[in-house]
Amino acid sequence: MIVTLGAASMVVMGISFVSTILFLLIQGIFHVDVSNILSYSFSTFLVSLTLFFLAITIGAFNPLTLFLEVISLISTILWIKKHSNHDTDKKDSNDSVSEPKQVIIPNVSEHNQQKEKQLEKEAALKVKKQQPYIDYAHLPTKPAPDVELNKILLTPNIHKIRRKLFDFVVFDIETTGLNKQDDEIIQISAVKFIKDKKIDTFDTFVSLSRHSSLPLKIIMLTGIHDEDLESAPNISSVLSQFDKFIQDLPLVGHNIERFDIPFLINNGFYRQDIETLDTWRIARSKDIDVPNLKLPTLKNYFGIQNKSHNALEDCITNAIVYQRLRDNKLEKVEIDLSKIEQNLKGVRIAITGEFEGIARDDIINEIKIRGGRYTNSISHLTNYLIEGTQIANNLSEDGISGKERKAREMINEGTKMKIINLDEFNKMIS
Secondary structure, eight states: OHHHHHHHHHHHHHHHHHHHHHHHHHHHHHOOOOHHHHHHHHHHHHHHHHHHHHHHHHHSOOHHHHHHHHHHHHHHHHHHHHHHHHHHHHHHHHHTOSSOOOOOOOOHHHHHHHHHHHHHHHHHHHHHHHSOOOOGGGSOSSOOTTOOHHHHHSOOEEEEOOSOOSSEEEEEEEESSSOTTTOOEEEEEEEEEETTEEEEEEEEEOOOSSOSSOOHHHHHHHOOOHHHHHTSOOHHHHHHHHHHHHTTOOEEESSIIIIIHHHHHHTTOOOSEEEEEEHHHHHHTSOOOOSOOOHHHHHHHTTOOOOSSOHHHHHHHHHHHHHHHHTTOOSOOOOOGGGSOOTTTTOEEEEESBBTTBOHHHHHHHHHHTTOEEOSSOOTTOOEEEEOBOOOTTOOTTOOOHHHHHHHHHHHTTOOOEEEOHHHHHHHHO
16 A cells, blocks of 8 residues: 555656646746646645655655655645635735726627628638739729629639530620720620531620710721611620520630630629630641731631621631631642632732721732732832722821822823722622
């Protein structure tokens, strides 16, 4: 029994001693108040020390063990009494306060609001790192009619896909300009393909909401007039119809990732995930001999006979271009000139100005396939100058281009040259 008491008290004494040293280190290094725990630990050490010496004194009595037992017992009694009085004084001090201290209760509502704002900031920073940057400061301050606010503020996830597509929607838009913040969509067209076959089309004008009329340059480029947009649906209604038309199919287009898609999103088009395939990006990766990667250039390279800068015609053109790029049918398609009358053979023709609803490249192509020669400047060898509407910014005060002025001077000097309009040119080749 005496041996067991001595062994147990020795173990407890060792643990309490180590604990006391540990708590002293914690309090000294980390400046943490562990005085209560330290007091209990040291008290345990003194009690176990007293019991240890008691067991030794009983088991093997001698003056030294008796002296140590008395010293440890007195130390234990004094230590416990001191801390017992300290706790009592502390309690009495608390009880003697006549007036309770004012407890400051925080404004829970204000605290919650501040916490919510902090969480919103952290969430916004996290989203900003994961998603492409959009300048929200320039988003429309007044949403288009019937466009939900969350569809304007939320940013879709754009997935730029590379896999071969046989079920897809080719789309194109016409706008009042190139600035997605200030300019408006005036036409959306799309063609749906299932198993690589055209099954449906979507084509509609869009009414103006921020512009009073179309710029002359856009009228000449697209052939769209203000009258075409007066009874057209608004952008919100058109985007809703367009969303239903495309279903869950990926969107295919030329330069859509930098132009068409940002325009749609800025006008309120929203899907959580949008799959896109840009034929400009695919064409850039292919080995084809073209001066540039514009859609009209690729159209001529592949021998496609469609109008340019007409949204629906461009969709059909774009679909053919995509199919050839996808299938690696990259050889240039030469037009069979045997079926086209060579009624411009040996004729030199220059062009000035712009023409409504038809791209200049299409006129140049007509000249070439009929045996004519297009020239970018005027000389004594020039036979015809096709004159369009002058919309350039560098015109003289009389509104005449440099080519037209030079042609008129040469005609006055006796050069056999004629200035004709587009209708007269069409009669020449018909």
